[in-house]
Structure formats: C-alpha cells, structure tokens
C-alpha cells in the first residue's frame with residue numbers, strides 16, 4: 259500500500275502506544291510471563307558469571323581458603339570441587355528452563371498477533387470503498403497481508419522480549435561489574451555513546467531498506483498476479499521472455515533492498531563488538547595497572563573480564579534487535595495507514611430499513627464525478643440525470659461507450675455516492691438507508707459473472723444464507739440452468755471457478771441468474787447480461803432473464819438494441835446526460851441518436867415485433 263512520505267515523521271510514542279493497545283495488551287499475561295522468563299534468564303546469566311570470581315580465587319589462587327558463593331553461602335574448601343560445578347549446572351539448568359519458557363510463549367504470542375493483524379487488514383480491505391479498491395492493485399493488499407504483518411510480529415514479540423532479556427542481562431552484568439570494581443565499570447560506560455551511535459546509524463539504514471523492500475514486494479505480488487490474469491495475452495503475443503525479464507528486474511530491485519537491510523543488521527553486531535573489544539583493551543590496561551598496586555584479585559579480574567565479554571554479547575544482540583525493531587516499526591506504520599482509512603460510503607447513525615415488498619427507484623437530478631479531489635476541468639461523469647423505474651417496469655440505458663451507463667447502475671447499491679442530487683428508493687434518499695438493507699434488496703447480474711472456487715450450489719446460494727437444496731434447484735430451474743447442472747458429473751456439488759470446472763459463458767451467466775432468482779430482490783440491475791453470449795445461449799438466458807424481471811423494478815444496460823426494444827422506457831445516455839427518453843418506436847420515429855444507433859443495427863423498422871435481432875453487436 260502506498261505510504262505517504264509524511265507518515266515516517268509520525269512520532270514513535272503514539273505508534274508504540276497503539277501497538278500495545280491494539281495488539282499486545284490483549285496478551286498481557288503471556289507477555290508478562292515471557293518477559294519474566296526473559297528477565298530471569300538474563301539475571302541468571304549474570305549469576306552464572308558471578309561464580310567465576312570465587313571459583314578462580316578459591317580453586318587456583320588461594321587454595322584452601324573458605325569460598326563464599328554470591329556473597330551468601332560459605333562452602334568448605336575441600337568440597338569446592340564438587341559444589342562449584344554443581345552450582346554452575348543448577349544455575350544453567352534454571353536459565354535454560356527460563357529461556358525455553360520464554361521462547362514457547364513468544365512463538366505463540368507472535369503468531370497470534372500476526373493472525374490478528376492479517377484478519378484486521380482483510381476486514382479493512384473488504385469494507386473499503388470501491389473507489390479505493392479500484393485505485394490500488396490487489397498485489398498491494400496481498401503483500402501487506404502476507405509479508406508486512408510478519409515483520410511486525412518479529413519486531414514486537416521476538417524483538418520486544420529478546421530485547422528485554424538482553425537489555426536486562428546488560429543491566430545485571432553492569433551492576434555485577436560495578437559491585438566488583440566501580441572504576442573499571444566507569445571505563446566500560448565510556449563505550450555507551452559509541453554504541454548508541456552505531457544503533458542509530460544502522461537503525462536508519464534498516465528502516466530505509468525495509469521501506470524499499472516492502473514497496474518492491476508489493477510490485478512483485480502485483481507483477482505475479484497480473485501475469486496470471488493476463489496469461490492468454492502473454493502467450494499469444496509471445497511475451498513470456500519479456501515478462502520474465504520484467505519480473506526478474508523487480509526481484510533484483512527487491513533483493514537489493516533486502517540485502518542492504520540484511521547487511522545493516524549483520525554489520526550492527528560486529529561494529530558494536532569492535533567497540534566492546536576497545537573497552538576490553540582499556541579495562542585490561544587499567545586493571546593491570548591496579549593489580550600492580552595490589553588493588554585487584556585475579557578472581558575479581560577474571561570475573562570482570564567474563565562479565566565484560568557477556569556484556570559485549572548482549573550488546574550485540576541489543577543492537578541487532580534495534581534494527582529488527584526499526585523494520586517492524588516501518589511495517590507497522592504502513593499497516594496502520596492502511597487500516598486507518600475510513601470508508602467514505604458510510605451508514606447514517608439513524609439509517610432506516612427498507613420496507614418489504616416492491617420498490618420504486620429514482621435518480622433525481624444526479625451528478626457524479628469519480629474523482630472529486632482533483633480539479634481536472636473535465637465535465638463530471640454524470641450531469642443532471644433523472645431516471646425512474648416502478649415495480650414491474652423495465653427501463654433500458656443505451657448509448658455510446660463511455661457515456662456513463664454502468665456508472666448509473668453503480669450508484670444504486672452505493673458503490674459510489676452521488677456528487678449532487680439524490681438516488682431514492684420509495685422516495686427515500688439511499689444515504690438515509692441501512693447499507694445492508696439497501697443491498698439486500700438489489701440483485702446485480704453483469705456481463706462476466708463472478709463465480710467463487712466452490713460448488714455450484716454454494717455459488718447459487720451466495721446471496722441467500724441458509725437456502726435449502728430445493729430452493730437452489732428451483733432457482734436453477736427458473737434460470738434454465740438445472741438441466742446442464744444435473745448433467746455434470748457431480749451435479750450441484752461440482753466445483754467451479756479458479757481450480758474447478760470451467761463453464762461456458764452462457765452457463766456461468768445462468769448460474770448468476772439463478773443466484774438472482776434465489777435472492778429474489780425487488781430491484782434488478784442487468785449490466786450487459788447477455789452481450790457475451792452466442793445466439794443459442796442468448797435465447798435461453800434472455801428467456802430466463804425475462805422471467806426474472808417479472809414484477810421487479812429492472813434497470814438494464816444493453817449495447818444490442820434488440821434486447822431493449824420491449825423496455826417500458828429507454829434512456830439514451832451520452833456524455834453523462836440523458837439526451838433522449840421514451841419507448842423504442844417513439845425514439846425511432848424521433849430520428850435522434852437512438853434512431854441512428856437503431857439504424858446502424860438495422861432495428862429501425864416500424865415495430866419491435868417485426869424486427870429480427872441483430873447479432874453484429876455494438
């Protein structure tokens with residue numbers, strides 16, 4: 259999804275606050291326990307290292323002297339060889355258990371959160387305005403749902419918890435160091451500004467790389483989907499190699515970003531290692547100097563260096579995780595931008611339900627522009643269109659291509675809202691109606707009906723939940739679809755759609771008509787429902803449609819005027835305006851645009867009954 263540049267300036271705190279509120283806080287207990295495990299594992303690492311001092315001093319330097327573990331337990335020197343290794347094993351075991359508990363919780367938490375984000379993204383997508391969905395390629399949504407959500411998971415579960423663990427280890431280790439020798443610890447702390455500089459620098463690089471990679475992932479998904487959709491064109495034009503090259507280019511661009519990000523992540527650790535080693539060198543020099551004056555024991559020094567190395571390791575993890583967090587935050591920003599776009603087609607708070615029974619539809623001085631945000635200077639798509647259709651009436655919209663016929667139909671179910679005027683049902687502005695109630699009362703049959711990858715029965719029943727098998731069959735019979743469905747190997751249980759059986763255009767169309775029969779809505783929209791069919795299919799479909807239209811308020815679009823001659827009224831739409839209206843015979847007689855179109859299709863005879871359908875199409 260395209261991210262406005264300004265997003266990146268969004269302050270961190272609200273973003274983190276939102277991640278907490280919307281996703282993490284619901285898993286508070288699990289998160290708390292995993293943090294506790296992480297803290298425990300971190301603390302135990304320091305405890306383990308603290309054993310070094312008594313071990314070295316007691317076992318090697320002052321053999322025979324009593325040994326005190328962690329300043330708490332005295333162990334007799336003769337037992338030291340047994341107790342010290344045992345203490346190491348016990349602490350290490352506890353640390354392992356804490357780490358395992360943390361990992362198991364974090365995995366569950368993380369994947370739960372990804373699922374959450376994916377479902378919310380899908381919900382936002384499916385509820386988005388048609389205008390927005392049309393303006394973006396579906397590849398963008400796919401890549402967001404599949405990839406970006408995972409980046410957020412990595413950052414906010416593995417990242418947050420590991421970060422806590424290593425940050426706590428770091429604190430515990432530094433505290434232990436201070437306990438052994440505060441002056442040396444001060445030297446260590448001198449390395450902090452250098453490390454924070456490294457984190458900042460590499461964090462910035464990963465963020466930039468993550469943004470680039472996300473855009474290219476989007477482009478890759480788009481390219482893949484486009485190629486699959488357009489596979490026939492690609493093959494007939496022999497463009498396989500060219501498409502391969504185009505995709506290879508996107509892949510290469512994506513890789514460049516991913517490599518840059520991976521480099522930044524991989525370099526952050528070793529760079530902080532370098533600083534850590536510089537600190538070790540400084541500590542060595544100073545400790546050596548102190549040892550000469552007898553201020554430092556060998557055990558103390560060994561423990562200090564051990565702690566320092568452990569600190570270096572945790573530091574490396576913390577810098578690494580900082581880059582992972584940067585990536586996750588970049589993804590989160592993008593996702594939230596997508597989630598935050600509110601649909602403009604909304605229901606009023608006091609929206610009403612439509613009454614049962616027949617409905618009258620009207621467009622009352624409607625004007626409409628697809629893009630009202632841009633001042634293009636071009637005339638709007640529809641200007642001052644007034645149309646009405648009563649129950650049992652059929653009105654036809656005809657006219658030159660691009661005139662605005664399909665746009666008129668899209669206004670009725672509120673796929674788009676009018677810019678001026680109003681669409682009304684039974685005299686009530688549709689913006690005052692419940693969306694669900696409005697759409698429930700409209701059936702739409704288009705030129706290329708969409709079938710889901712499911713059974714024929716499920717496809718017919720799509721618009722009416724809980725329809726019985728008998729109702730489905732009855733609808734199929736009315737749509738002249740029953741015979742061909744029954745002849746299929748698995749009848750109504752045959753799968754159709756993407757991975758299923760391919761049906762002919764006429765068969766698909768009749769399934770869509772059966773769907774409309776089952777929905778039994780009082781308003782019927784037919785958008786070129788028969789124009790893709792051959793004569794035989796058209797006769798069947800036309801007959802089915804006529805049965806469907808009976809008693810409903812029907813608005814139909816047809817390029818072939820032969821299919822609109824029997825309409826109660828014909829509206830001729832040109833350049834977004836109604837330029838003529840009336841019955842077929844009257845319009846032919848009038849000698850205007852309709853008469854011209856009819857002449858082109860040899861339909862200018864005296865009465866519809868005497869005219870043979872023309873099959874040349876518009």
Ligand SMILES: Nc1ncnc2c1ncn2[C@@H]1O[C@H](COP(=O)(O)OP(=O)(O)OP(=O)(O)O)[C@@H](O)[C@H]1O
Nearest residue numbers: 392628629639657658659660661662663664665666
């Ligand atoms: N989603 C959209 N966004 C922007 N402009 C659009 C959109 N859909 C259609 N248009 C424009 O609106 C105008 C009317 O298109 P519409 O599809 O309503 O015409 P039509 O009369 O149904 O054409 P046809 O007979 O070719 O199907 C055209 O200029 C078209 O380019």
